[in-house]
Amino acid sequence: xxxxxxxxxxxxIAAFFVGGCGDEPKKIVNKGGSTPCSEFTAxxxxxxxxxxxxxxxxxxxxxxxxxxxxxxxxxxxxxxLMCAAQANPDTPINKADLTGILVPK
Numbered sequence: 001x002x003x004x005x006x007x008x009x010x011x012x013i014a015a016f017f018v019g020g021c022g023d024e025p026k027k028i029v030n031k032g033g034s035t036p037c038s039e040f041t042a043x044x045x046x047x048x049x050x051x052x053x054x055x056x057x058x059x060x061x062x063x064x065x066x067x068x069x070x071x072x073x074x075x076x077x078x079x080x081l082m083c084a085a086q087a088n089p090d091t092p093i094n095k096a097d098l099t100g101i102l103v104p105k
Contacts, residue, residue, distance in 0.1 A: 032058045033094030037083035040093050052076050055094060 032054035
């Protein structure tokens with residue numbers, strides 16, 4: 001009887017961990033607009049796209065999902081430019097702007 005209970009407990013725990021291995025962990029780990037420039041610039045292009053898409057959704061208050069209408073590509077290019085010029089690499093991508101070139105944020 002105890003072996004059966006241990007087996008079912010093991011199965012439940014394993015199902016919990018396996019069930020959490022889909023796309024959801026990417027959304028939980030991804031910080032969107034609060035991602036620091038140093039982290040954003042170190043990401044590969046696919047992760048940058050995910051980060052910027054989440055950032056744009058945050059900016060839109062999740063009312064409208066980010067579409068591939070060129071906005072994402074323009075935002076990625078803009079964020080890369082601003083992050084490259086930031087005096088403080090810890091500046092979140094949602095705060096990166098021209099004033100950060102001269103004054104660390």
